[in-house]
Amino acid sequence: MNLRLADYIREKIEPILQDWEDFAHTLFHGEHMDKTGLRDHARVMLMEIADDLDSNQSDAKQTAKPKGEEPKSGVETWAEVHGGDRQSSGFSIVETVSEFRALRASVVSHWRQTHPALSGEQLEDLTRFHEAIDQAVAESLEKYASVKEMETRLFGAILVASPDPIYVLDLKGRFVYVNKATAELFALEPEEIIGKSTFDLGFPFAADFQRNLDKVIAEQSTHRGRFVHTFSSGEGERFDYLLAPVLDENQNAEATVCISRDVTQQALAEEKIWHNAHHDFLTGLPNRRLFLDRLEQEVKHANRSNLPLSVLYMDLDGFKIVNDSLGHEAGDQLLTDAAKRLTDCVREEDTVARLGGDEFTVIVAGAKHREDLELVAQAIIGALERPFPLPHQPVQISVSVGIASYPKDANSPSALLVAADQAMYQAKKSGSNRMCFFDRSLNNEEPSPQRRRAE
Template structure:
């Protein structure tokens, strides 16, 4: 008795699967899959088909199966499992069907090579095999569609529920999709967004955004950026966003997805942390850290531009007595008013800082003559010599000022600060309430 197709499939399953694997590798989403992933459930499907060929079928059952309407059971078939897995792996429906065509072609090719003469038994087996494949295609596509529909519903629910604006842009930078969060942020109905670009909508960040969008399309790579803008909704001010390219099967970009997030509160918190780390909490002046950073920058600028630079180091005379007699609260109030008067004595581009205690510093930029520096120092001495009204009492203090100049007294920030500090002690030794150059 000649070998039937069922036994042939079982005996030749490995060569058949090798053909299947070779074809699967040509599909876009299968290029990076391993052997197990490529073969997927093909072996189990072939063995099920072989068992089906051995089973008895009526004429009506054969007709139904040829139309993909064969009997089903409660357990998922291997074809259904295959269809669901392929959808989850990103395969298109056409690719999934193409795999079954390849499986059909592989079996028929090996069968024809093995038998030069086709008997009626062979024809009957081939007919039933084609019917079984048609049934498998139908089951696979039905499950593919079911999973796809569920995925679409879930994805849609995620987009609707997402608090972050998510939108899709075409190759010209026009909106082709926008979720509810986007419409709420823009304070626009979807018909007024779709088909428009960021330029059309009048966004202040449009130029930078479009330039980054073109970079994503050119590089086919994601991009993270930030922008500042107040939308019509009044929501947020500072935003970060992610641009990601959407590639087709030929790895050509067909759209770009953008996910943005309101980081206004986060940015304000970070700014507050930075401010507190670089400013004196009592007076609001730059602290030692920020002062040295600015002094370093000013020294670099002075070196490049060949301009002079002066550092004033100040220590209050009589502050300890105020603190001891009127208390620390009065002392803090005095330091606050001193900071205000010092700021009034210099230009906006100059830096006034509190290093700690009753020590203050000033960076004077562009003072070409010593007399210009002296003029500012005398203004400070006279300004702080005026009485202060603290705790309903008039308080008088004075200030001793030491001055160093770049590059004469140092080429590095710390050298200039130390030189000014030493000059300040000379001023104190000379009777206080005066200035002294290093």
Template sequence: MIRSEIEPILEDWEEFATTILPAMRMGKTGLRDHAREMLLEIADDLDSHQSESERAEKSKGKAPAKGQESWAEVHGSDRQSSGFTVIETVSEFRALRASVVSHWTKAHPTISGPYLEDLTRFHEAIDQAVAESLEQYATVKEMDTRLFGAILLASPDPIYVLDLEGRFIYANRATTQLFALNLEDIIGKTSVDLGFSFASEFERNREKVMTERSTYRGKFTHRFDSGQGDRFEYLLAPVLDGEQNTEAIICVFQDVTERTLAEEKIWHNAHYDLLTGLPNRRLFQDRLEQEVKHAKRSNLPLAVLFMDLDGFKDVNDSLGHEAGDRLLSDVAKRLSDCVREEDTVARLGGDEFTVILTGAEQHKDAEQVARTIIDALAQPFLIDKQPVRISVSVGIAFYPIDASTPGALLEAADKAMFVAKTAGANRMCFFASSEHTGESPS
């Protein structure tokens, strides 16, 4: 009967199996193959002769080993790896039993004699199959647990599990080493209890992961007592139960100190002048663009000073490039001392420097800064134990009077500087006056 009715039996089986959550993700082949082979294996078993003692043992799920893996064992292993729970796996066998019995009773309305014996043996075979499947399920589950534990233990990254209150319920060895705490001093505590500086923000993100059942990636800076790094990235992920409710939170830390410092160094080298430490042309242009946008939003003026050193080439030629480099470095320090912290001093290249003055409402504000710079750079520099004198020509342009875009504003200041230099150097020139008079008093 099992062999002749196997397709209708499997159709009933498939209809039930698709109501189980993990089975919904499986194709028809994955659902049916084990069931088909288990039914055929049971049919072969029913055709074989068995003693009363053998049947008694089988009814208890203790049939003698066959020397090879049964299809029930294959099924249990597959279901465990496919995410089925024990209850869901047992439910499949119940459905299989019910389907076979239903078709059996239709084929034999009156069950007696040999048919009754066969049906009894079928139940015994199903019981044995359940036992084999669950035993294999448990074996694979236990192995997975051991492997998972070994992975967690060997992981160089701190990994731990929090309950719904944010308390530690598991922490691997890397976590205890990072925290410089014994496991018993961690379990049952929260990040707040442990006094971590990032605890407040971390707890907010943990609660978000818990309620939204979604992962979260974050960063923090903290120096643990172990002294291992101070820049970290972390991942929070929910552990969901069968009803898709959060029952715990997994957290993984990764020390990214070396990578972050390397990235910061690369960014710094790309945006700062290596000789003077000032912002380079690239960073200056970015800041000028941002300041122009801010000035436009706030309706405030903005001034740009363009400077070119007078006599630098002579110093460079007479004393050498190393002396010239030291002179440029000293010039950068003096320029920085002449402006406020919120202003930007930059080196565009060679002996050209710029300053962005924020909130310079009148010409006299920019003029005062320019005169301070001219006076500061007129003082002798001590290079190789000998005084060196230079001067500076300064061009000044205002946003939005002289130009309304960053590029045009820098160009206007450059033109004003050129007028100042051709007029005798060591002086300043406003863009507007350079356009009309061609000069400005020093």
């Protein structure tokens, strides 16, 4: 009668352990270890796997195990003990993982020699055995990583956080080991991945990934990166990854471990939070916070490039009347339409922002001549004086534009904004649809409410 795999492992435990020992002797750090050290906790490991094969496995456990997610009992597992002992003995991560690969190969080889044609139950046993080994690798590497230096502890922290795809690459960037999560993510069988590089697999992030891989090998440092890609499995869009070098006994890099994580939802949520914090909710334009940050960056660029920088400060004349007479919904529509018209009047690289209420600004870089700024301001005036087709009735407003330039009119971002605001105040005093350039002789005149807020 054909034995089930659990009974077969118990019956053939010694030949399997001998294979484990023989393979461990080929590893640099196992070459001089005695039999007890080489076999480590392999016997207990195999017995636990056999017991696991005999046990009933729920659907949840069957799903969790190949991903390394099986709930912990609170008692240290044999795999965790093995990982800790191998790290203490100087084994590299590649060596530690390779022992599990050798164990997997030994059991499968013996099993197939005895059962060249597998039945349904035997195939199920073999699948569960592979899943148990995957769980063991995750537990062993987690323990291994937890006792290493900071960069390896980071590797361990990522393992603890989730059942992430883990793979090992040689010095040329070719895969030498992939776990089940990696194969599932790539929608490929492990044998279709091993020996290939990210270039061979046609991944669009391959060039950037290889550059970072080369840097990790050359500098023997860790690297955290991100790539954007949706794999054939349909999973993911944005991934973070950690590269960590594997060093041999001479402290030379011999391989690289990579752990990647799908952070699509987190990244999109962070981008949304950032966008909401830096953009006006109504118009979608940069808000005061983002405007001031960009203005500071543009001033630094102007200093480096020795090119002028100008700010146009605008206030919509007549907006309050529209808002009060037609209601806030109409006022909001007018502001939204005005923002669109302002954006259409400037270059893509110019920043249009809403500072609040009916106040808008534009950062214009590189305008060397006064006439260039006049053309921009006149285009804005012309765009905003056209009637706005609001739901109840078309309305017409005007705009006051103040213009100040760096470094001619101000020596700092905040001073430049104040100067543009003051020029806008003078334009408003002059009548509707007017532009006014900053004039130092106006410094002693009463500032506008907008200017006081800016200060």
